[in-house]
Amino acid sequence: MTLHAASREALGFAETRLDEVLGDAGTDPSAVGEELLSVVGLLTREVGLRRAVGDGSSDPEARTRLVRTLLQSKVSEPALQVLDAVVGSRWSSPRELLDGLESVGQTALLTSAEKSGKLDTVEDELFRIARIVDREPELERALSDRVGPVEGKRTLIRNLTADKVDPVTRILVEQVVVRPRGRSIAIGIDELVKLAAARRDRSVAYVTSATELTAEQRDRLAAKLAQIYGRPVVLHVELNRAIGAGLVVRVGDEVIDGSAAGRIEALRRQLAS
Structure with missing residues (x-):
């Protein structure tokens, strides 16, 4: 993920806010991560909304009010607090805001795996899935198909993983498939492997x-x-x-x-x- 200076600063602020929110004993990091990724999906589909919340020249308070008005009853208060930090900051572009929000959601999910003692498991499962996709060109093409229905791709991943992987692994892989950002699916999943390893400075x-x-x-x-x-x-x-x-x-x-x-x-x- 490549971010310009303003976006790097905004991402750092959002990650700090995420740490604060997840520090509350009553907060479920996995639920927060899944909710944040659902908002990534919403902003991906709704171009006008993405431009509105990513417009760094507009009033930050107006952007946070807009998001809270739309999502108040749809996501939890901890997720809204993280979203306040994301949309209230100045990003270099709406696309970089989207990339940053996705990164924050992934971090929340990996935090969940870490807190439950399953980070090694999730990291290994991601690696195994990346190797399966890498060895199967037809699977890679099906998952990378830009015009293919999203639900069809989700079904492919769920059939591939079934009940054999941690829920955090499945959600992370589905996100790469739904929003590949111009990467091959295997490369996108490998980036998550590195992200998991980096949490322990490895x-x-x-x-x-x-x-x-x-x-x-x-x-x-x-x-x-x-x-x-x-x-x-x-x-x-x-x-x-x-x-x-x-x-x-x-x-x-x-x-x-x-x-x-x-x-x-x-x-x-x-x-x-």
């Missing part, structure tokens, strides 16, 4: 291995990568026998290719040069 290493890694091998690899990158690293490992042997490790934009297939390809390039 980097994500995507590891492709020709064979199953033992717990000891995973620990050694994680320790080595932490030494290289200077922060804890969480491994997400995918088995792919097609690479022949060894590992391919991707951290951010960096790729460490220690696979047999990678070495063969490197040799071919050398011979061709």
